Amino acid sequence: MTNPYIQKAMQLKEKNLQYFKGHQPGLFQVVKSVTFEHLTLNIDTKTGKLDILDGNTPLYQGDAQAYAQTEVNHYLKDFKPGTHIRTVAPPQKGELEYHRFFCKRINKLVNSTPEGTIMNGNYLLPDFYPLMVFIGCGLGLHIQKMVEQSDIQNIIIFEPEPEYFYASLYVTDWEILFRKTENKGRTLDIILSFSPDVNSYDNGIILWNKLINCGPSFPSFSLFYNHQRSDKYSKIISRISEDMHYFLNQWGYYDDEINQYNNAFHNIAKGIPKLSKEKINKGKTAVIVGGGPSLDSRINEIIENREKITLISCGTAVHTLIKEGLVPDIQVEIESHMLTYEHLVSIENKDFHNNTLLVGAVQLPPNVFDIFKNKVYFFKDSTPLADAFIDNNEVVVFTTPTCTNTGVAIASKLGFSRIMLYGMDFGFWEKEKHHSKSSVYYSDNLSENIQKEINQTFDEIMEVESVFGSKIYSISMYTTSRKTVENCIIANPDIEFHNCSSGARIRGSYYIEPQKAKEILSISKNEKDEDKTNPFIGGTLDKKFLSDKISELNYIFKKMCKELSSFIGVVDSSDIRTLFIAAHQMNNHMLGRLQARYGRYIFSLRGSIWHYLHTGATISVSIRKKEEKEAFIELWKDSFRSFLKDAPDHFKKITSKDYPDNSDPWIRDDIVGNEILYHE
Structure with a gap:
């Protein structure tokens, strides 16, 4: 005869699976294939007390219920209403200088904040939790008790080891938890990851992609519950905490969007062609150049092998290339403000304007395209215009936030087999030397607008890991940009990525010293007699189609x-x-x-x-x-x-x-x- 405690656990497991099958089909498809491998659910047949054994090690001291209650008591004490939490500060009075449609409204609202309000990001917890992220499901008992003993509006459960969630099916009635949140008009999301490394970069990305859609609770009012205060989970939480400040900086706003729409409609109506959607560069090497300081010491590698590569310049990096006598095959640009025009029109080398192919985001100022004889536009993945005007397979992904991202994204889209990254440091060894010495950033003729942007950009400096394992200075924008490059690399496993920049470590790429880089470049396919850029030019869109789409939008x-x-x-x-x-x-x-x-x-x-x-x-x-x-x-x-x-x-x-x-x-x-x- 089956023990009643064991029989109850078996019945609960089946009940949970049936509920998931009918109400959470995605979760059901994932969990139905999970089974016990290194964990054992231990049920005391006399008392019904529960524990999990990892090998021979008990995780809950023989009584999971008591362990969960003790853990929850500590958490509720540490994060009771009125507790100070420090996260992302609110917008500040006078912070928004702009006076356009959206910005002037939000600026007026912020300026109406009562005098004396302390807005430094040091908040008092209200008598409810806007968002709680449980890292580690365990048997689910601590989650159940937190829901019963506190007011949580939105719950995310992230379990990077699904075997634990499988164990919880025997112990926690998940239907009751889902019903409780549904009845209150709130949310409960369960995310399971099968990455073999709990602390993998992928796990951080999986959770991050969920969190970024949970504003305003994330990033300002999200609390993390680290089950058993696990060191392995702490690393995931730390990684997300470091990134939440950059996230806020990447939000667009209507004023910028409408300006981009307007620019794009002009460019499409002018009959500028699109970027070709064909992958045409298998077996070829692209060298992508950013304006990082290490470019100065390694530019000779490019000069010596110029005719064997497709040279792609990103944004202001072209000024360094031109000074060294290098005219790029492709110039990529993505920014929709007039600073883009200002830096490009200042270049006096006519070969650049006549022979280089401009590959620009469709929202560039129209006068930027006017500078170049050869030009194409592309649609980035974050623009609303992509769905209106092109097929999904024509969209270029991973293009933001900087032009270096655009260069990597374009080269990946066009199908180069090998991509070599120069001057893509995403950091700097000396605080005053953040770009190549030949870049526009150190020009005596720098405009007031560009100088203002530089001062704002390099206002807050941090440290990140370098290619040599030591620390290097960086800024939040560079870190965000580097992580986008890393995501692009992950998404293109068939492409060989070589990091030839002596800056921050770029996951997924191989850092190579100058001699090795020269060897690789020397055996690259000779492209001297080929038309390198003409195949990149696609078709145009007609004005009637444009007019219809504007009405639809x-x-x-x-x-x-x-x-x-x-x-x-x-x-x-x-x-x-x-x-x-x-x-x-x-x-x-x-x-x-x-x-x-x-x-x-x-x-x-x-x-x-x-x-x-x-x-x-x-x-x-x-x-x-x-x-x-x-x-x-x-x-x-x-x-x-x-x-x-x-x-x-x-x-x-x-x-x-x-x-x-x-x-x-x-x-x-x-x-x-x-x-x-x-x-x-």
Whole structure:
């Protein structure tokens, strides 16, 4: 006869599987193939006490229930309401200098913050948890007790060792947990990873990709529950904590999006061709050049083998190449502001403008394309325009946030078999020497706008691992850019990536010393007599097609604004938790239903939505006086609702042109230096 405790556990496992099969089919497909390998579920047949044995080692001291309650007690004590947590600070008064459609609204809202409000990112926990991330499922008992003994709005469970989740099926009634969160209008997500290395980079990415869609709770109000305070899980948490500050800096906003739309419509209407979608460079070598300081010591490797490679210059790195007598085959650009035009038009080498192929993002200022005789545009994966104008297989992924990312992405897209990275340091050994000495950054003729951008970019310096294993200086933008390159490398396992830059370590690439690089370059296929860039030029889009798409985009934009605005009414200014509930509901609708319906079109609003949610949540929590908090939430609701109401008319006004229109002031004036021109 089966022991009743064991029989109960077996029945619970089957109940859980049946629930997952009917209500969580994705999770069911994953967990049905898991079984015990190195773990053993131990059930005391006399007392029913539970434990897990890892080999011969008990993990819960013979009583998993008691262990879980003790752990939860400690957590609730450490993170009780009123506890200080320090994360990402709210927007600051005067921080937004710009006066365009979106920015002036958010700026006015931030400036309405009551005097004396401390906005340094040091928050007092409210009497609920907006988002809790459980790293390590164990038997699920600590999760069950936290749900029963506290108010958690949104739960993410990340288990990098699925065998533990399999063990929990015998112990925890997952249907009850899901029902509890559903009944409260909240969320519970379970993510299982099968990476053989718990601390792998992949595990961090898997969890990160979930978290970035959980604003405003992430990055400002997310708490991590590290089960058993495991060192192996701590590394995942540390990696995410380091990245959350960069994440906020990467959000777009409407003013930038509408400027990019406008530029793109001009460029398409001019009949500029698209980048070819064919992979045509198998067996060939691309050398991609960034402006990092190590380029100075290794540029001779490129000079000596110039005719054997396709030379791709990224952004301002071209100034160093031109000074060394190197005219690139391809110049890649991605930035939509006039600084791009400013640095390219200053180059006096006519061979560059006449012979180099400009491969530019479709949203570049139109006058940038005008400089070059040979040019093509491409659609990056983060632009809403990609879904409107091209097939998905034509989209270029991993192109942001910097031009070096664009260079790697373009070379990967075109199918080069070997990619060698020069001057892509993503760091610097001396704080004042962050670029090649020949770059535009050290020019005596540097414009005020570029100098201002440099000062802002290099304001906060950090340390990262170098190719030699020691530490090297870097900045958040470089780190984000490097990680995007690493993701691009992971996505292209058939391409050989060589890091010829003496800077930060780039995962997935091999660092090679100068002599080895020369050997590889010397045996590269000689391309001297070939037309290297003509095959990259694809077809054009006609104006009627463009006009139809603009009408379609206006319709979709108006519909998205209307649907998202409806969630603001959920917010009760006397109960701040309703702001978080509305925020998560809005996010889920935007990233679920709207994205399923409209694809990348949601990017035209996503950044602005996130900025509004982040501003409302962080400032509201920072305000201590109840009446001032309620008054600010009302102002936030009015401002947010007003933006979503007025944006469609603004969108239509800007895009109702007979493209191309050379009289359009938006394509002639510097968007950074002349913000006043962008008032409504």
